[in-house]
Amino acid sequence: MTGRGWRLPVKLLGIPLSLDPSFALVLPLFAWLIGSQVPAYAELLATLGLQVDGEALSRGLVPYLLGLTAALGLFMSVLIHELGHALTARLYGVQTRGITLWFLGGVAQLEDMPRQRGAEAIVAIVGPITSAALGALLGTVLGNVEMGSGATFVVAYLAITNVALALFNLLPALPLDGGRVLRSLLALALPRQRATAVAGGVSQVLAIGLGVFGFLSLNLLLMAVAFFVYNAGRAEVQAETMRRAFEGRKVREFMSPEPITVELSMPMERFRALKAWKRHPCYPIVDSEERLVGVARIADAEAAEDEAPLSSLLRDAEEVEAGSDMEAAVRRLAASDLGRLVVVDRHGRVVGILAKTDVVRALEALQS
Ligand SMILES: [Zn+2]
Structure with a gap:
């Protein structure tokens, strides 16, 4: 999960919230799934000693409105679960970039895992504890507050689901909370x-x-x-x-040094001809002082007019300094469109390329 998705205009305790696009599909689906099961749920609730008028709740659009309310409540429950993680991580000094709700629930994107001994277990276990506590709270409300059939149905559904959420997340499988506790x-x-x-x-x-x-x-x-x-x-x-x-390693240790660079003044035809010689999909473009101004793709050059200047193909280069941390560079590389970062020195001059293949080669070398 990345931070993509629809950013909501609200923050909760300073944490940005987003909806994954799958949410748009899942909310009506859940509303329908829950709505079409209302009679079955009513029977189940009766065995728990909760009387709801199953027949009244199954009439017309009522079951689907109940389903929608229950589905929204379910996502609110997931949000509260994720907030439990985020606030506990905050106690360890780790901030949360955002919480995204998606089709299997929610993800709190922590900037990092707290490195203190056992801290990951604490951050992880608070999620299921939060859900279980919420389930218990709703159960208490159910036992003590007089409500109509519709409200009883929704509150009972959410009480049961929160307990199920807690139990499911305790499965000792990564990346579920139980797996994090185990690790x-x-x-x-x-x-x-x-x-x-x-x-x-x-x-x-x-x-x-x-x-x-x-x-x-x-x-x-x-x-x-x-x-x-x-x-x-x-x-x-x-x-x-x-x-x-x-x-703790630096980009310069893993980059391919001395890459071919192309001067901005090179004619389009000559740039295009590079593909017959080397098979790189794109090249760093430099000014007359060897400083990086962007990248150009061979594929774009093939579609361009002969007379067009190279500057018309220029895209922003994703650049990284040779002395910066490799760990962060790998994360950027994973999200990069071109699959390569242009490595520059402190003066902005191109000194290397860091491509995904460089990372794979380095990992292979380390494992052999
Ligand atoms: Zn969790």
Whole structure:
């Protein structure tokens, strides 16, 4: 999850909120799913001693309005869960870039994981505790406040769902909260890299188990969750490998030095001809003092007129200083459109290229 999505015009306790585009699909879907199950829920609630008038709630548009209210409440619950994480992280001095609600719930983007021993476990466990507490609170309201059938239905639905949310998130699979608790506890005894690898292994086994169970019970949502857990767990292990490989290292150690640069005054035809010679998709463009002014893509040159100046193809270069931290550069590279950063010295002169292939090569060298 990145910070993309629709930024909401409100901040909660200083934290920006966004909606992932999948939300637009999921909200009506959930409203419909809950709405179409109202009679079944009413029976379930009756077994818990809660009387709701299932027939009155199933008439006309009522079930779908109830479904919509319950779905909105569900997303509010997820938001409160994520706020629990964000505020606990804040106690450890780690800020939250934003909270994004998406189709399987929410993600609080912490700037970093607190590095204090055991802190990740505390930050993680507060999420399920928050959900369980919210569920208990709603349960108490239910037992003590006289409400109509509609309100009883929604409050009961949310009480049960919050408890389910707490239990689901306690599954010891990365990147769920339970997986983070597991990793943090393992890291008390093992090196962090090893702890992540073990937690990652447990996650994959759980994800596969969940997927098989989802398949056998024809539960599509469960299968989607299993798929998500499997992939996100792997990404988590890879991110840890990267962090370890590049921590404290500088960009200049990994870049390809002395790249071909192109002067802004080069005629279009000659620029185009570079592709017959070297197979780079784009080149750093420099002024007469060798200072970076941007990048130009060969593909753009092929579509351009012969007489057009090279400056008409100029795009902003994603540049990085040779002496800056490799860890941060790798994160930028992962989000880069061109898949490469132009490395410059302190005077803005091009000294290298850092491409995704450089990172892969470095990781391979470190692992062999
Ligand atoms: Zn959580």
